[in-house]
Amino acid sequence: MRAIVLEKFGGLDSLIYKEIPDPEPKAGHVVIEIKAFGINHAEIHMRRGEWAEAAPVSGIECVGLVKSCPGGEFPVGAKVAALMGGLGRTINGSYAEYTRAPVSNVALIKADLPWAVLAAIPETYATAWTCLFRNLEIEKGQLLVIRGATSSFGQAALKMAVNAGARVIATTRSRERFSMLEKLGSERCEVERHDLSNHIAETKRIDSVLNLVGNSVVLDSLTMLRRGGRSCLAGWLGGLDPIHDFNPLLQMASGVYLTFFGSFVFGTPGFPLSDVPLQRIAEDVAAGLLDVKPARIFGFEEIHEAHRVMEANEAGGKIVVVRD
Numbered sequence: 001m002r003a004i005v006l007e008k009f010g011g012l013d014s015l016i017y018k019e020i021p022d023p024e025p026k027a028g029h030v031v032i033e034i035k036a037f038g039i040n041h042a043e044i045h046m047r048r049g050e051w052a053e054a055a056p057v058s059g060i061e062c063v064g065l066v067k068s069c070p071g072g073e074f075p076v077g078a079k080v081a082a083l084m085g086g087l088g089r090t091i092n093g094s095y096a097e098y099t100r101a102p103v104s105n106v107a108l109i110k111a112d113l114p115w116a117v118l119a120a121i122p123e124t125y126a127t128a129w130t131c132l133f134r135n136l137e138i139e140k141g142q143l144l145v146i147r148g149a150t151s152s153f154g155q156a157a158l159k160m161a162v163n164a165g166a167r168v169i170a171t172t173r174s175r176e177r178f179s180m181l182e183k184l185g186s187e188r189c190e191v192e193r194h195d196l197s198n199h200i201a202e203t204k205r206i207d208s209v210l211n212l213v214g215n216s217v218v219l220d221s222l223t224m225l226r227r228g229g230r231s232c233l234a235g236w237l238g239g240l241d242p243i244h245d246f247n248p249l250l251q252m253a254s255g256v257y258l259t260f261f262g263s264f265v266f267g268t269p270g271f272p273l274s275d276v277p278l279q280r281i282a283e284d285v286a287a288g289l290l291d292v293k294p295a296r297i298f299g300f301e302e303i304h305e306a307h308r309v310m311e312a313n314e315a316g317g318k319i320v321v322v323r324d
């Protein structure tokens with residue numbers, strides 16, 4: 001099969017088109033004919049060698065058709081989504097014609113949607129849904145701050161939070177992007193800054209923060225919460241550096257909760273993929289209740305341009321690659 005292989009760590013030229021053997025059927029696994037896949041920040045980190053693990057074939061998610069499933073968990077020919085379960089990290093991922101995913105990380109998606117639209121859902125919406133409705137347990141009427149809201153993850157969270165009746169303050173580094181976030185339903189926007197808690201009137205009245213900017217604003221996000229409020233760390237748009245000289249005694253806000261979510265746990269005990277209503281999300285999309293349309297769609301032969309656009313922050317939303 002034709003695959004995009006990570007030959008070395010580094011720039012765009014690290015991704016090479018190559019013929020490699022098709023994945024064989026294996027118990028507990030599903031071989032999927034890939035129709036489309038989303039591009040993720042994690043894959044940029046893997047390409048650069050900044051992530052803990054990277055498989056020769058990158059790609060942490062895909063949508064496609066079941067080619068083989070020896071255990072019979074999924075019918076051959078069924079429309080499915082696959083995400084994580086080591087894809088692109090410890091086992092070959094989705095930048096290829098076929099991939100072999102663990103059964104635990106595959107979900108049926110019965111929806112009459114174009115592949116490019118379906119491909120925008122799995123990783124982004126599964127993660128955003130889990131952060132909002134499991135880690136943060138957001139409720140109707142609550143005030144949520146989404147930091148890094150113009151990212152595809154941030155936009156997905158914004159749309160689902162607004163649909164759930166939350167009030168959202170969304171952050172971006174550029175004022176020009178305020179109107180885009182307001183169109184998606186944010187109550188208002190703020191320019192992202194490391195000390196945002198000092199500059200918003202609602203500090204100490206915020207119910208939840210979804211922090212996609214990362215470690216550098218963990219403490220600031222806790223500072224803006226009301227007593228009993230929660231902050232979920234789930235993105236690192238501002239960089240991967242750890243928190244230096246962290247002294248909780250001197251730096252932590254009292255009476256608030258910090259939680260973390262990494263989608264690599266999907267499919268492990270405690271985090272079954274079946275917990276995430278991917279089917280309902282797809283139905284909401286088909287019914288016009290949720291717009292997940294990707295911002296940019298590339299062909300399989302355009303992986304270098306797709307990575308370049310993500311690295312340059314040019315997309316303004318989810319990037320997907322379709323195979324034919």
Ligand SMILES: NC(=O)c1ccc[n+]([C@@H]2O[C@H](COP(=O)([O-])OP(=O)(O)OC[C@H]3O[C@@H](n4cnc5c(N)ncnc54)[C@H](OP(=O)(O)O)[C@@H]3O)[C@@H](O)[C@H]2O)c1
Binds near residue numbers: 148151171192233
């Ligand atoms: N926890 C998980 O399981 C999980 C799952 C998926 C993704 N993620 C993480 O979530 C984050 C978002 O991923 P994505 O794929 O949705 O990203 P994306 O769409 O590529 O994000 C692009 C946005 O990042 C913002 N940005 C870029 N550099 C920034 C900086 N230095 N500080 C603040 N904002 C910056 C830009 O916003 P402005 O220019 O508008 O400010 C840009 O619109 C990534 O860190 C990714 O690794 C985590």
